[in-house]
Amino acid sequence: MKEEKIVVSHLRDQPWNENKDQGKFRWKFMADSTQIKSHGLSCGVLVLPPGESLPLHYHSPQEIYIIRRGEGLLLSSLNTRKVCKDSFVYIPQNFEHGLKNTGEEDLELLWIFPTDCWEEVEYVFKKQ
Ligand code: NI
Secondary structure, X not given: OOOOOOOOOOHHXXXXXXXXXXXXXXXXXXEXXXXXXOOOOEEEEXXXXXXXXXEEEEOOOOEEEEEEEOEEEEEOOOOOEEEXXXXXXXXXXXXXXXXXXXXXXXEEEEEEEOOOOHHHOXXXXXXX
């Protein structure tokens, strides 16, 4: 096993990523093995502008969302719930979920996966 050490990183030091085909949101990889020497857990930041959505999808790892600012709806095939700053959301394995910004400011959240990096999470999007 590689030698491990504590890594401190700052939001301002990581670049924004975006993919216009997926929607008008942007994200940063924070604790992620593609950026730092880490494994087993990964975390990043996603920003959804007002009116934008992260479409319904599922993946095999569990996921946690922690809402940092803004407000919106946590979408699922069963029900939708309101979320806002300081909401914590636990999503079980293979459960469909999505998020819509219903507020007037950006909706910003942390995601956490039990994986080395975001890249290894296989997203399956619900057919529209
Ligand atoms: Ni997800």
